[in-house]
Amino acid sequence: MNLVQLRENGPLGVRGELVIRGQAAGMRATLCRCGASKNKPYCDGSHHEVSFVASAEPLTRESEPLAVRNGPLRIHPETNGPYxxxxxxxxxxxxxxxxxxxxxxxxxxxxxxxxxxxxDNSHERVGFIAD
Ligand code: FES
Structure with missing residues (x-):
């Protein structure tokens, strides 16, 4: 089953058949979500240095069970933008x-x-820069 688990004040823990930037990337990755990693898209622990604050418990959204829960998970970090x-x-x-x-x-x-x-497109407002 493919999943991304939110870490409190920390990164995204991703599991699945990962394809990152078009390359097979194994079954697990820890991806930066604070914007401060020097090894993007991967977490390098910088969230501690920048005192990143992010809940791991956002509200549940209405959703239907997925017909299929595995398969390739393609992750593309947009230049200066989101995954x-x-x-x-x-x-x-x-x-x-x-x-x-x-x-x-x-x-x-x-x-x-x-x-x-x-x-929510805040990356444009804050001038986020990332490959
Ligand atoms: S990447 Fe953070 S708001 Fe878009």
Missing amino acids: TVRGNLEICAGTGRTVDRVTSVRMCRCGHSANKPFC
Whole structure:
């Protein structure tokens, strides 16, 4: 089953058949969502240095069970923008509660969305710079 688990004040823990920037990337990754990692898209622990604040318990969204829960999970970090994720994906809170079930989603990686873990285009306002 593909899932992304939110870590309180920390990164995104992703599990599945990962394809990152078009390259097979194994079955697990820890992706930066504070915007401060020097090893983007991966977390390097910088969220501690910048005192990143992000809940791992956003509100549950209305969603239907996915017909298929695995398969390739394609993650594309947009230049100066969010992760575009395509594939069957369950977004889970830190406690394991299902927050949402999607097949396409834009997830914040600049750290500034008011609607984390989703992108709300705040990256444009704050001038987020990332490959
Ligand atoms: S990447 Fe953070 S709001 Fe879009």
